[in-house]
Amino acid sequence: xxKKISEKIDVLFIPNIVPPKxxxxxxxxxxxxxxxxxxxxxxxxxxxxxLKSYQQQIHTIDESIPIYQKGSVxxxxxxxxxxxxxxxxxxxxxxxxxxxxxxxxxxFFNNFPPEDIEKIAFVCxxxxxxxxxxxxxxxNNYKKYEDIDMFLKSFCHSTDGNSAQRITDAVVSLDNQKSxx
Numbered sequence: 358x359x360k361k362i363s364e365k366i367d368v369l370f371i372p373n374i375v376p377p378k379x380x381x382x383x384x385x386x387x388x389x390x391x392x393x394x395x396x397x398x399x400x401x402x403x404x405x406x407x408l409k410s411y412q413q414q415i416h417t418i419d420e421s422i423p424i425y426q427k428g429s430v431x432x433x434x435x436x437x438x439x440x441x442x443x444x445x446x447x448x449x450x451x452x453x454x455x456x457x458x459x460x461x462x463x464x465f466f467n468n469f470p471p472e473d474i475e476k477i478a479f480v481c482x483x484x485x486x487x488x489x490x491x492x493x494x495x496x497n498n499y500k501k502y503e504d505i506d507m508f509l510k511s512f513c514h515s516t517d518g519n520s521a522q523r524i525t526d527a528v529v530s531l532d533n534q535k536s537x538x
Contacts, residue, residue, distance in 0.1 A: 365396045366491060369437035371430060371449050372401065372411075380443045380463050381414050383484035389419040391488055398423040400433045402449070434458060439491050451513065454505050459494035463487070476504035 370384060388397040401411060401424065408426050415422050425433060430449045434440060440453040440460045453460050460478040467482065474480065478501075481490040 365394060366495060367396045367436060367438045368398070368441060368491060369433055369439070370397070370399045370441040371447075372399070372443055374444055374447075380465055381411070382418065383465060384441060384463060384487065385415050385418045385422065387484050387487045389422070394488070395491070398425065398433070398437075400430055401426040403427060403429070439494055451509075454509055457498065457502055457505060459498035461487075461490055461494055477501055477508050 368388060370381070372381065385397070388395050399411060399415060399422065401408060403426055408424065411424055415424060431452050434453050434456060437453075437458065440450070440458055441463055442450060442460065443463045444450075450460060454477065462474060462478050462480045463484075464480055464482050465484055479490055479494045479498075481487050
């Protein structure tokens with residue numbers, strides 16, 4: 358879904374681990390320069406991230422940027438249009454993939470991304486191109502849906518909501534096999 362031009366794009370940054378040097382600063386600067394186009398927020402891991410460190414880095418550039426730490430990532434992802442990350446892959450990125458939200462991997466320091474990452478995510482290698490990549494991701498993410506589905510099926514088996522039933526069936530089947538032996 359593409360938002361109307363007059364609406365701001367909700368961009369959520371999920372760092373997962375300490376972002377590579379200056380990535381957070383560069384993302385914050387670029388999105389702060391374009392407040393008329395973007396609403397930018399950051400969602401930290403509820404346990405492992407040091408909130409004060411992120412506040413110092415982000416709020417020295419723009420104090421109005423919300424930084425969230427409490428709670429799980431799902432509700433923040435649902436309210437966002439685009440997800441930014443500096444981590445190639447983490448469990449917190451499964452939810453945006455399931456919801457088919459565009460994910461942008463900020464690879465400003467030429468780290469080696471996994472092969473075929475561009476099938477399921479967009480890659481931004483230059484902070485000056487971030488705005489362009491966000492617009493591209495919003496308009497063209499649908500082209501990645503088939504690859505995203507294939508990735509999720511291989512990584513998660515299935516995202517149909519019936520995993521608990523499959524686990525229960527497997528346990529019952531194992532128990533039945535043990536009983537018959």
